Every structure is written in C-alpha cells, then in structure tokens.
Amino acid sequence: MSRSTEVFIIGGGPAGLSAAHVAARLGAQTLLVDDSARVGGQLIKQTHRFFGSSNRDAGIRGITIADKLQQDIKDVADRLTVLENTAAVGFYHNKEAGILSQNAYERVTYQSAIVCTGATENSLAFENNDLPGIYGAGGVQTLMNVHGIRPGQKILMIGSGNIGLIVSYQLIQAGVEVVGLVEGMPTIGGYLVHASKIRRLGVPIYTSHTILKALGSDGVEGAVLCRVDDKFRPVPNTEFEIKCDCICLAVGLTPLIDLFQQAHCRMVHVGELGGLVPLHDSSMRTTNPDIFVAGDASGIEEATTAILAGRIAGARAYESVHGKSAEADTIVAEAREELRTLRSGSTGERIRWGRERVLKEVGEC
Amino acid sequence: MTSLRIEKHPVLSFPERKIVKFYFEGKEYQGYEGEPIAAALHAAGIKTLRYSPQKNRARGFFCAIGRCSSCIMEVDGQINTMTCITPLAEGMQVKMQKGHGYIKP
Amino acid sequence: MLKNDGIIAPEELAPVLPPPARLEKGPVAIIECLQDIPCDPCVSACPTRAIKMKEGITDKPQLDFDACTGCGLCIPKCPGLAIFVINMKHAAGKATVSMSYELLPVPEKDQEVTALDRAGKAVGKVRVVRVINPPAYDRTAVVTIEVPADQVNNIRAIRV
Numbered sequence: 178m179s180r181s182t183e184v185f186i187i188g189g190g191p192a193g194l195s196a197a198h199v200a201a202r203l204g205a206q207t208l209l210v211d212d213s214a215r216v217g218g219q220l221i222k223q224t225h226r227f228f229g230s231s232n233r234d235a236g237i238r239g240i241t242i243a244d245k246l247q248q249d250i251k252d253v254a255d256r257l258t259v260l261e262n263t264a265a266v267g268f269y270h271n272k273e274a275g276i277l278s279q280n281a282y283e284r285v286t287y288q289s290a291i292v293c294t295g296a297t298e299n300s301l302a303f304e305n306n307d308l309p310g311i312y313g314a315g316g317v318q319t320l321m322n323v324h325g326i327r328p329g330q331k332i333l334m335i336g337s338g339n340i341g342l343i344v345s346y347q348l349i350q351a352g353v354e355v356v357g358l359v360e361g362m363p364t365i366g367g368y369l370v371h372a373s374k375i376r377r378l379g380v381p382i383y384t385s386h387t388i389l390k391a392l393g394s395d396g397v398e399g400a401v402l403c404r405v406d407d408k409f410r411p412v413p414n415t416e417f418e419i420k421c422d423c424i425c426l427a428v429g430l431t432p433l434i435d436l437f438q439q440a441h442c443r444m445v446h447v448g449e450l451g452g453l454v455p456l457h458d459s460s461m462r463t464t465n466p467d468i469f470v471a472g473d474a475s476g477i478e479e480a481t482t483a484i485l486a487g488r489i490a491g492a493r494a495y496e497s498v499h500g501k502s503a504e505a506d507t508i509v510a511e512a513r514e515e516l517r518t519l520r521s522g523s524t525g526e527r528i529r530w531g532r533e534r535v536l537k538e539v540g541e542c
Numbered sequence: 543m544t545s546l547r548i549e550k551h552p553v554l555s556f557p558e559r560k561i562v563k564f565y566f567e568g569k570e571y572q573g574y575e576g577e578p579i580a581a582a583l584h585a586a587g588i589k590t591l592r593y594s595p596q597k598n599r600a601r602g603f604f605c606a607i608g609r610c611s612s613c614i615m616e617v618d619g620q621i622n623t624m625t626c627i628t629p630l631a632e633g634m635q636v637k638m639q640k641g642h643g644y645i646k647p
Numbered sequence: 648m649l650k651n652d653g654i655i656a657p658e659e660l661a662p663v664l665p666p667p668a669r670l671e672k673g674p675v676a677i678i679e680c681l682q683d684i685p686c687d688p689c690v691s692a693c694p695t696r697a698i699k700m701k702e703g704i705t706d707k708p709q710l711d712f713d714a715c716t717g718c719g720l721c722i723p724k725c726p727g728l729a730i731f732v733i734n735m736k737h738a739a740g741k742a743t744v745s746m747s748y749e750l751l752p753v754p755e756k757d758q759e760v761t762a763l764d765r766a767g768k769a770v771g772k773v774r775v776v777r778v779i780n781p782p783a784y785d786r787t788a789v790v791t792i793e794v795p796a797d798q799v800n801n802i803r804a805i806r807v
C-alpha cells in the first residue's frame with residue numbers, strides 16, 4: 178500500500194497539530210500521523226492550567242487546549258487526514274517515508290515533511306534504579322491522568338524542574354501522598370509558583386540532595402537520600418531513609434531525533450535545548466530542504482512556543498509545495514514576534530542562547 | 543475495583559467502561575476493556591511484569607507509552623508484547639516473560 | 648528562601664504586600680509571583696486592569712493596589728495559584744483569606760478546615776466563609792476562610 182501527500186506531519190502534539198492546521202488552511206493536502214491512541218501529545222495528560230501567553234491559551238488546562246486544537250483541525254478536514262495509532266518508522270530516498278499502523282505497513286510519498294515527534298524522558302543512575310515502581314514522569318501521568326490509576330500510595334519525586342513540580346501537584350490531586358521532592362542543585366529548577374503550590378500542601382523540597390539508592394527487592398519500599406556538595410558529590414554521613422512505594426523520575430527530556438538522523442539532517446548538540454537537535458533556520462527548515470521541525474523535537478521548550486513554531490513550519494512547508502504566499506508570510510511574521518516576547522526576560526535566557534547557537538550554525542545570527 | 547483506581551478526581555472524569563476477565567500467570571483478574579494490559583495489572587497490584595535476561599532482575603513498566611520496552615510480556619502466546627500500549631481484551635492470557643522468552647515451535 | 652525550599656520569606660514578600668492605608672479600605676489582592684516567567688493570564692483576568700506587566704509577558708505582575716477592588720476574579724485564572732485576596736476589615740481581630748482550591752473534597756460554607764502555612768504546617772482550625780465554584784471557574788474553586796488577623800499573611804492553604 179502507498180499514499181501520497183503534499184505535506185506530511187509526524188507527531189500530533191501542539192506543534193504537529195498547529196503545523197497541520199496552518200498548512201491545510203493555506204491549501205496544502207496534508208497527512209498527520211501520531212503513534213498514540215489520541216492526538217494531543219503531552220497536552221492530553223495535563224490537568225493543570227498552562228502558564229504562557231493568554232493569546233495562546235494560557236490560563237486554561239492542557240486537556241482543554243488539546244480539545245481546542247482538535248476542534249480547530251476539524252475546520253480543515255477536507256484537506257487534512259489524521260491517522261492515530263500510526264507511527265512513522267523511517268525516511269527513505271526520493272521523499273518517501275514508511276508508516277506502521279496495527280501491523281499494516283504503508284509507504285508515504287510527500288513533498289515536504291514536518292517532524293514534531295516531541296521528546297523522550299531521561300533516566301538517572303542510582304543503585305536499584307530498575308526496580309518495579311520506578312517510573313518516568315510521563316509514565317506516571319499517563320497511568321494517572323489518561324487511565325485513572327494511581328502509581329502508588331506514597332511517591333518520591335526526583336527533579337525540581339517544571340515537570341517534577343507540576344506532576345507532584347497532579348499526584349496530590351489524584352490522592353497520592355508525595356513524600357518529598359529531591360533536587361541536586363541548590364535551587365529549584367522550575368517556576369517558583371509551582372514549587373510554593375506543593376510546598377504549602379506539605380511536600381518537603383530537598384534541594385542539594387540526591388537519591389543514592391532505591392530500597393526493596395521485587396518493588397520499591399523506600400529510598401536513601403543524602404546531601405550533595407556544590408560539585409554534586411555526596412556528603413558523607415548525611416544519608417537518611419524515606420519510605421515510599423514508588424519513585425518518579427522527572428530528570429529532563431531529550432528531543433526525539435532518530436527520524437532526522439535517518440533523513441541525513443545535520444545535528445548539533447546544544448545543552449540548553451536538551452541535547453542533539455537538528456540544525457534548522459528561522460523557517461524551521463532542517464539541512465535536508467524537504468524536512469522541517471517544530472516543538473520539543475527542535476529543543477525542549479513549552480506548548481506555547483511549540484504551537485508558534487508549528488505555525489511557522491506549517492506555513493513554510495506549504496510554501497515549499499505551492500510557492501510564495503503573502504498569507505504565509507503574515508503567519509510567520511506574527512509567530513516570530515510572539516516567540517521573541519515569550520523568550521525575552523531572565524527565565525528565557527537559556528532557551529535564547531540555545532536557539533541563537535542553532536541559528537549561528539546555519540549563518541542566520 | 544482497587545484502591546489504586548481513581549474514583550473521584552477534582553479535574554478529570556473517567557468514562558464507564560466494560561469490565562473484562564483476564565488471566566495473569568493462570569490466575570483470574572478483572573480490568574477494563576481497552577485499557578493497557580500493564581495498567582490493568584498495576585491496578586490489580588501487580589508491578590513485576592518480567593525478569594531481565596542477564597541478571598534476572600524484576601522489571602515493571604517505565605515510560606507507559608511504548609518507547610522503552612520495559613513492560614514486555616507474553617500475551618496469548620506472543621512474546622515481547624509491549625503491555626503498556628496493548629489494549630486488554632476478555633480472556634487474555636498474560637504471562638511474565640523470563641529472559642528473552644520462548645517462541646513455541 | 649523561596650528559590651531553595653519553595654517558601655517565600657517575609658523579606659521576599661514585603662514588596663508585594665498592600666500598604667496599611669489600602670488594607671483599611673477592605674479586600675485587596677496579594678500577588679505572590681516573584682519571578683520573571685513567561686505567563687500572563689492574570690493581566691487579562693482583571694476587570695479593572697489593576698494588574699500590569701511593564702516589560703511584557705516575562706515581567707513580574709505589578710498590582711495597582713488602589714485600582715484593585717478585591718473582587719477575586721484573578722484568583723482562579725492563575726496557573727501558579729499565586730494570587731490571594733485578603734480582607735482585614737472582615738470583623739474585629741479577624742481577617743479573611745481567599746485562595747484557589749483544586750482538590751477533593753471541596754469544603755462547604757461554615758465547615759471547619761485545617762489552615763496550613765507556607766510550609767504546609769497545620770496552624771489551627773479555621774471556618775470557611777465562602778466557596779465559589781461556578782462553571783466559568785472550570786473546576787478551580789475559590790475558598791474564603793476566616794483567620795486570626797495576625798495570621799493573614801501566614802496561612803496560605805487548607806486541608807479539608
């Protein structure tokens with residue numbers, strides 16, 4: 178079996194859905210595939226109100242933003258095909274890709290592709306880190322907020338970035354006791370409003386601490402924590418035990434990039450963006466001119482910025498099929514301006530550096 | 543069904559689903575039709591899904607979205623089934639996978 | 648210190664506290680959002696435009712205490728649950744604190760609940776004087792409790 182499309186989008190998170198909406202609205206025949214049962218990406222697991230710009234849905238819950246994005250793409254249903262439970266498994270020569278759904282394999286020929294595969298979760302090295310009961314933050318969210326099952330009764334959270342803080346709050350909402358939140362750095366990584374929110378519900382925040390080992394043999398029964406010095410070395414004689422029946426790792430995300438490598442896109446390592454990312458210009462075009470990128474796959478950031486970058490990629494991918502368009506230019510100009518303001522200020526500093534490094538490499542900055 | 547199931551949630555509501563029977567290591571359990579097998583097992587209090595090939599260590603699920611392979615089990619005779627994304631169905635026979643598992647001749 | 652343990656220290660809180668003269672006039676908001684983050688739903692939530700961000704979305708919110716009527720509409724819109732409304736003119740020796748509440752069970756008017764400080768430590772029983780939870784608030788209830796006046800900036804959560 179084979180299909181052909183003008184614009185081919187991989188991943189239906191906020192980036193992919195926004196790219197699909199723009200490309201199809203402008204007039205491109207568009208195909209979007211997502212390997213999960215429902216499009217929406219990270220959003221379908223987020224019960225909290227999103228921070229970000231109220232122009233772009235901040236202040237409403239992630240699950241509601243997902244519903245809105247899905248509603249938006251219904252307007253362009255005549256030009257957009259969405260395949261759920263369908264994974265893109267490879268890029269080949271001559272603008273061909275392979276997709277796999279419920280054991281059926283198909284080839285897709287496209288003119289422009291936009292890869293919005295999001296990110297994977299990092300793990301952490303400590304003794305017994307493979308015990309049943311140690312889960313990634315995404316896994317905990319999926320179990321709890323998609324399937325309605327608590328990961329356990331008492332959980333220990335590792336990592337104080339926004340994900341660790343927000344998932345802790347979601348765990349409390351689901352009726353799980355969060356016995357502590359551990360962070361190696363001396364200061365909290367995520368937004369302090371999210372930290373205060375769980376702290377005043379009684380969650381101890383252990384900055385300058387780490388987990389030495391998980392306790393238990395067939396499942397988690399507790400953990401040993403200790404202080405660390407400014408070089409992250411454990412401080413002797415500061416170990417203590419904490420009881421819990423599961424441990425959640427929220428220790429960062431890495432862009433999901435295998436498809437770019439297959440498509441021979443040049444990659445660059447940028448720590449501020451979460452690791453290896455495909456080089457791309459301000460149109461979100463990679464070094465393979467037929468392939469664009471948007472969202473966390475281009476560097477770990479946020480839903481609001483993923484939506485905006487998706488809009489840029491969707492508009493430019495449309496143009497690379499149908500030629501220059503004033504409407505596309507307007508969409509891109511507006512999105513760029515919004516991105517600039519979102520990334521201004523001190524919390525946007527790291528992202529700004531990271532983004533600038535990528536643009537420098539392609540000679541745009 | 544068990545205390546790990548969320549009955550009431552301040553933000554979310556979970557739709558009514560059909561209850562089905564399935565078997566884990568030959569013993570009967572209940573779960574909701576269509577939920578991932580690993581989720582049904584977790585709700586039934588079963589966290590060890592397999593033993594690792596080299597060191598024979600207990601393993602549970604980790605990512606819950608079909609990326610890491612930590613949750614592979616034998617389902618209706620099919621080894622290496624990712625149970626975190628395989629929907630539960632009536633009468634399924636689910637078994638722990640020891641090591642790499644066996645393919646029946 | 649807020650950035651080490653999530654607890655706002657008194658000296659960190661001081662700049663966002665309303666002046667005593669304003670407290671004399673009745674309910675007023677306190678916005679405990681002390682970091683430059685890309686977030687702004689509070690700005691558009693306020694009907695009197697009392698919340699401003701001078702440098703754009705990544706700036707900290709600035710509250711014009713005189714323009715604020717203490718209506719509380721901004722409380723449930725804040726993703727950080729960082730906005731509280733206090734009323735020092737509630738009754739002799741008593742003040743009220745209004746806050747977002749997104750857990751179960753949602754308390755009822757006149758119910759006794761446990762008041763918690765910024766570290767989650769129980770500081771005593773308090774009475775709920777109002778619960779607002781309309782569909783427009785989308786499952787974030789705004790709960791108002793009656794507290795001893797000297798606890799008004801110490802109590803920041805409840806356990807039902």
Ligand SMILES: Cc1cc2nc3c(=O)[nH]c(=O)nc-3n(C[C@H](O)[C@H](O)[C@H](O)COP(=O)(O)OP(=O)(O)OC[C@H]3O[C@@H](n4cnc5c(N)ncnc54)[C@H](O)[C@@H]3O)c2cc1C
Nearest residue numbers: 188190191192211212218219228264265295472473479480
């Ligand atoms: C706990 C948590 C809280 C957050 N809170 C906020 C917040 O308050 N505000 C905010 O702005 N942001 C927030 N974020 C960040 C935000 O959710 C992400 O930045 C955003 O979802 C990234 O969008 P994306 O489209 O790039 O990727 P994703 O949302 O991850 O979507 C990627 C999609 O691609 C699919 N996919 C991957 N590979 C393939 C393949 N090979 N074939 C087919 N499909 C594939 C995946 O299944 C997924 O559906 C939060 C994130 C988390 C985890």
Ligand code: SF4
Nearest residue numbers: 693715716718719721
């Ligand atoms: S309490 Fe009312 S008037 Fe005061 S800042 Fe909030 S919304 Fe504006």
Ligand code: SF4
Nearest residue numbers: 680686688689725727
């Ligand atoms: S909405 Fe809340 S978290 Fe966001 S800027 Fe305003 S006060 Fe801060």
Ligand code: FES
Nearest residue numbers: 604606610611626
């Ligand atoms: S838990 Fe990762 S693939 Fe199933």
